[in-house]
Amino acid sequence: MMKQRGIALVQVLLIVAVVSILALYFTQSARQQVKNATMMVDKAQALVELNNAEANIVFSLLTEKLTPLSSPPADNSIVTSWNFYGEPFKTTNNVEVQLQDLRGLLNIHYPDKTRLKRLLTYSGLNDYDAQLAMLQIIAWQNLEGRSDYINHDVVARYAAIHDIEELSHLGLQPAQLKVLANNTTQYKKGAFNPMNSPDTLLYALLSEDVAEYVIMQRRANRLTVNDFVRATGISESGDIILYPSNLFKITLTAKVGEAVVTKTTYYHLQPTKDPVVNKLAVKAR
Numbered sequence: 001m002m003k004q005r006g007i008a009l010v011q012v013l014l015i016v017a018v019v020s021i022l023a024l025y026f027t028q029s030a031r032q033q034v035k036n037a038t039m040m041v042d043k044a045q046a047l048v049e050l051n052n053a054e055a056n057i058v059f060s061l062l063t064e065k066l067t068p069l070s071s072p073p074a075d076n077s078i079v080t081s082w083n084f085y086g087e088p089f090k091t092t093n094n095v096e097v098q099l100q101d102l103r104g105l106l107n108i109h110y111p112d113k114t115r116l117k118r119l120l121t122y123s124g125l126n127d128y129d130a131q132l133a134m135l136q137i138i139a140w141q142n143l144e145g146r147s148d149y150i151n152h153d154v155v156a157r158y159a160a161i162h163d164i165e166e167l168s169h170l171g172l173q174p175a176q177l178k179v180l181a182n183n184t185t186q187y188k189k190g191a192f193n194p195m196n197s198p199d200t201l202l203y204a205l206l207s208e209d210v211a212e213y214v215i216m217q218r219r220a221n222r223l224t225v226n227d228f229v230r231a232t233g234i235s236e237s238g239d240i241i242l243y244p245s246n247l248f249k250i251t252l253t254a255k256v257g258e259a260v261v262t263k264t265t266y267y268h269l270q271p272t273k274d275p276v277v278n279k280l281a282v283k284a285r
Contacts, residue, residue, distance in 0.1 A: 038257065039257070039258060039259055042256040042257035042258065042259035043256070043259035043261060045256045045259075046094065046254035046255065046256040046259045046260070046261040047254070047261055049092060049094050049095050049254050049256065050095060050252050050253075050254035050261055050263060053091040053092065053095040053097065053252055053254070054250065054252055054263070054265070056078055056091065057078060057082075057091070057097065057099065057250060058250075058267065058269070058277060060076060060078045060079055060082070061248065061267075061269055062269055062271050062276065062277075064076065064079050066084070066243070066244040067243075077091075078091055082097075082099055083099065083218070084099055084100065084101035084104065084196045084244050084248075085100065085101070085104055085195075085196045085197060085198055085199075085218070086098050086099070086100040086182075086198045086249075087199075087219070094254055094255055094256055095252055095253070095254045096252070096253045096254075096255075097250065097251070097252050097253075098249075098250070098251040098252075099248060099249075099250055100196075100198070100248065100249040100250075100251075101193065101196040101244045101245055101247070101248060102185050102187055102188040102245060102247035102248060102249060102266070103188060103190075103191060103192060103193040103196060103241065103244065103245035103247065104192075104193050104194065104195070104196030104197040104198070104201075105183055105184055105185040105188070105197070105198075105201070106119065106183060106184045106185070106192070106201070107184070107185065107186075107188060107189055107190075107192075108137070108161055108164070108180070108184040108185065108186050109141060109160050109161065109186055109189070110189065111134070111137065111138065111184070112192070112239070113134060113138075115192075115204075115205060116134050116137070116184075117130050117131060117134045118130075118204045118205055119179060119180070119183055119184075119200075119201060119204045119205075120133050120134060120176065120179075120180075121204070122179070122200070122203060122204035123175055123176045123179040123180075123204075124175055124176065125176065132149070133170065133172060133176070135149045136149045136150060136170045137161075137167060137170070140158070140161065140166070140167065140170065141158070141159060141160055141161055142158055143158060143159065144158075146158075150170075154169055154170070155169075160186065161186055162186070164177055164180045164181040164184070165177065167180065179200060182198060182200060183197070183198055183200055183201045183204075185249070185266075187247060187249075187266045187268075187280050187281065188245065188247045190239075190245075191239055191240060191241035191245075192239055192240055192241075193240070193241055193242055193243065193244065193245065194206075194228075194232070194234060194240070194242075195214075195218070195223065195225070195228050195242050196244060199211075199215055202214055202215060206232060210231055210232055213231055214228060214231060214232065217231075225242045225243075228242065229242075246268060246269045246270060247266070247267070247268055247269075247280075248266070248267045248269065249264065249265075249266050249267075250264070250265050250266075250267060251263070251264040252264075263282070263283070264282070264283040265279055265281070265282050265283075266279070266280040266281045266282075267279060267280065268280055
């Protein structure tokens with residue numbers, strides 16, 4: 001009898017253990033499902049807020065004045081806080097925006113050699129390597145074919161660059177590729193506007209004290225065209241226009257709970273033409 005009771009006790013304990021494990025599994029599974037459902041709701045909300053912010057920014061770019069220094073309208077909070085040189089600002093508590101006038105970036109397809117070399121030097125290359133890298137970037141896109149600047153064991157595109165990551169085949173390191181990605185573009189041509197260049201590009205092209213002065217003035221919303229010309233000695237010319245273009249890179253990051261959604265769109269805006277809004281490229285994650 002005692003033996004049977006012992007076996008029964010063991011069986012009961014085993015059943016209790018199995019039931020406990022199953023209960024723990026179901027509890028953890030339910031928690032994970034609740035977490036996944038919450039994440040999906042948060043991501044959906046983040047997408048809604050991101051798209052809403054994007055629509056408001058594009059509308060503001062089409063309807064508001066883009067002068068370097070203007071009196072922001074009281075009824076448009078975006079204009080009060082925006083800038084065109086890629087400095088992050090917020091439209092709501094959940095959405096951060098980086099708005100870059102493409103005229104403020106270097107054209108990677110037809111680069112100004114002096115400016116591109118200065119940028120590469122600022123990225124950490126010595127003078128010789130910066131000169132070589134600049135010539136290789138130009139040769140990489142040479143439609144005429146093989147160049148002495150490209151190693152024979154490298155299969156070059158010999159066409160316009162589609163993405164900066166291509167240049168890793170030239171031996172450029174991540175530091176240089178990041179600087180090029182942030183300060184050049186393949187979506188614009190024509191004039192350059194250093195007033196809307198990112199801080200890194202200003203430091204590359206100007207002396208340190210002048211770059212710091214320009215950065216300080218524009219962050220305080222005090223930088224005018226005349227002030228910029230006096231400080232830098234750069235004035236409008238054949239390839240310099242000190243006014244925003246109609247080409248913009250808009251990067252939005254929306255965060256709701258643990259959900260994060262990022263979207264980068266390149267826009268060509270033409271208020272007097274059809275279509276008014278042209279999306280040149282979209283990158284989302």
